[in-house]
Amino acid sequence: MPAAPTPGPLRKNARATDPGAGVLRVALLGCGVVGTQVAQRLIEHADDLGARAGARLELAGIAVRDAARPRDGVGTVVPRELLTEDAESLVDGADLVVELMGGIEPARALIHRAIAGGASVVTANKALLAAHGPELFEAADAAGVDLSFEAAVAGAIPIVRPVRESLAGDHVRRVLGIVNGTTNYVLDQMTTHGLDLEEALKEAQTLGYAEADPTADVEGHDAAAKAAILASLAFHTRVSLAQVACEGISGVTAADVAAAQQTGHVVKLLAIAEQTAEGVSARVHPALVPVAHPLAAVRGAFNAVFVEADDAGPLMFYGQGAGGRPTSSAVLGDLVSAARDRLVGGRGPRESAYASLPVLPHDAAVTRYQVRLVVADRPGVLAQVAQVLADHGVSIDTVRQAPDEPYAVGVAEGTAVLLLTTHAAREASLAATVTALRGIEPVREITSVLRVEGA
Numbered sequence: 001m002p003a004a005p006t007p008g009p010l011r012k013n014a015r016a017t018d019p020g021a022g023v024l025r026v027a028l029l030g031c032g033v034v035g036t037q038v039a040q041r042l043i044e045h046a047d048d049l050g051a052r053a054g055a056r057l058e059l060a061g062i063a064v065r066d067a068a069r070p071r072d073g074v075g076t077v078v079p080r081e082l083l084t085e086d087a088e089s090l091v092d093g094a095d096l097v098v099e100l101m102g103g104i105e106p107a108r109a110l111i112h113r114a115i116a117g118g119a120s121v122v123t124a125n126k127a128l129l130a131a132h133g134p135e136l137f138e139a140a141d142a143a144g145v146d147l148s149f150e151a152a153v154a155g156a157i158p159i160v161r162p163v164r165e166s167l168a169g170d171h172v173r174r175v176l177g178i179v180n181g182t183t184n185y186v187l188d189q190m191t192t193h194g195l196d197l198e199e200a201l202k203e204a205q206t207l208g209y210a211e212a213d214p215t216a217d218v219e220g221h222d223a224a225a226k227a228a229i230l231a232s233l234a235f236h237t238r239v240s241l242a243q244v245a246c247e248g249i250s251g252v253t254a255a256d257v258a259a260a261q262q263t264g265h266v267v268k269l270l271a272i273a274e275q276t277a278e279g280v281s282a283r284v285h286p287a288l289v290p291v292a293h294p295l296a297a298v299r300g301a302f303n304a305v306f307v308e309a310d311d312a313g314p315l316m317f318y319g320q321g322a323g324g325r326p327t328s329s330a331v332l333g334d335l336v337s338a339a340r341d342r343l344v345g346g347r348g349p350r351e352s353a354y355a356s357l358p359v360l361p362h363d364a365a366v367t368r369y370q371v372r373l374v375v376a377d378r379p380g381v382l383a384q385v386a387q388v389l390a391d392h393g394v395s396i397d398t399v400r401q402a403p404d405e406p407y408a409v410g411v412a413e414g415t416a417v418l419l420l421t422t423h424a425a426r427e428a429s430l431a432a433t434v435t436a437l438r439g440i441e442p443v444r445e446i447t448s449v450l451r452v453e454g455a
Helices: 034-042 044-052 089-091 105-116 125-143 160-166 180-193 197-206 221-235 254-262 324-344 379-389 428-439
Strands: 024-027 056-063 094-097 120-123 172-178 265-275 280-288 302-309 311-320 366-376 394-403 415-422 443-452
Touching: 024 034, 024 324, 034 044, 034 056, 034 324, 044 056, 044 221, 044 324, 056 089, 056 324, 056 443, 089 105, 094 105, 094 324, 105 120, 105 125, 105 254, 105 443, 120 125, 120 324, 125 172, 125 221, 125 443, 160 221, 172 221, 180 197, 180 254, 180 265, 180 379, 221 265, 221 280, 254 265, 254 366, 254 443, 366 379, 379 428, 428 443
Parallel strands: 024 056, 024 094, 094 120, 280 443
Antiparallel strands: 172 265, 172 302, 265 280, 302 311, 366 415, 366 443, 394 415
16 A cells, blocks of 8 residues: 655645645744744644644744844744745745734735735734725635634634624624723723823833833724724625724823713723614714623723624623734634635635615714713703703703712812713714803803713
8 A cells, every 4th residue: 555645735725635735834924922922822832723724834934024133932932043034935935824014014015915826814903904904805805815804803802703704694783892902901090090091001001001102092093993894894884994983082081080980980992883774883982881881891901892783682702802812812713714714625704895884974973972061150050051952952861960079179169060961862963062062151161071882
């Protein structure tokens, strides 16, 4: 009997029945925190990952900008000889490409090159997908390869696959997500320890939860990219980053957090995507979440995504939304799935944008406001305030006047603080109401405007 053939490199589009289908070459683009963890696991768990995939996943190399620069883990857990500055050649020789470089270029060009060469791609690049997702999905479809991105939305939390596959037979109505660990940590510290935003942010930087330049997190840009991806998945409609209304937490004060606690809320930065009879809206902003809502209990740097579907009802996905090891879990899950598809000549789920619903303008969203006003302390003021709201078609849910509360300390003599919560109305009407309130004589100052979500 002749000896069994020795497994060799997998040819492009080879099937599992091929005698040479024994090895899949993996090109890794980027060797940062996540990239190093992915490389380490590909090396240390090669046997297990190969058994799960159906072929050995061989790390062919790691593309970096400067191969000589010292890097944590390189030379110890990751052999330095794997590093290369020639990303294009590495991609050209790969069956599977993992892009963890971040940014738009050269990541976009390298992914296009990989797809054109017949390689399936795994990426965690939410900014790239939010800006150029449609063109990349179209290229992958034309080439018959997978483009997977579980790690792009919430780190280790499996949310892309459940929304795209598990809920494919259901009708998703709304997605509320805490999808940025930095801002959740900052707001949690403000809530639990009474810190102001600057103090909490410095602590987050000291612990490694926030970058030296935290702008992308604090101003909501990171969460907005994820909101665009979630909205596109949930509603089978292409939603771009430019179509996501974005407001960060830089304006949130310790007084806002204290006022929220007095009314039974916590402040969270939410990514919100919802479908109405008119179309789809996507937005990111700080919001008051009732303490009874599951998202209110998400502490520290953790993330959670709350999905409301017609038949499945409310679902929440919770876990670590960032970090090398957690994110590497999602990356490797996609990698094993892509390897399996390649071995059997199949495909993973393709982009689903069949619904092509209109994406609503930012001011068409329906929400509630909580407004904190300093007003003249005299009879009839509340009636004047209520009339302004009525003139704009906005009704009052609750009014609270509490001079002894922390958020009312220090107001001038002869004034009072009103905490006003509205019923749901269009964003445009609510914004116009706030503008009109600023213009009436009894209102001395509007110190805070926050949306209320999750009721």
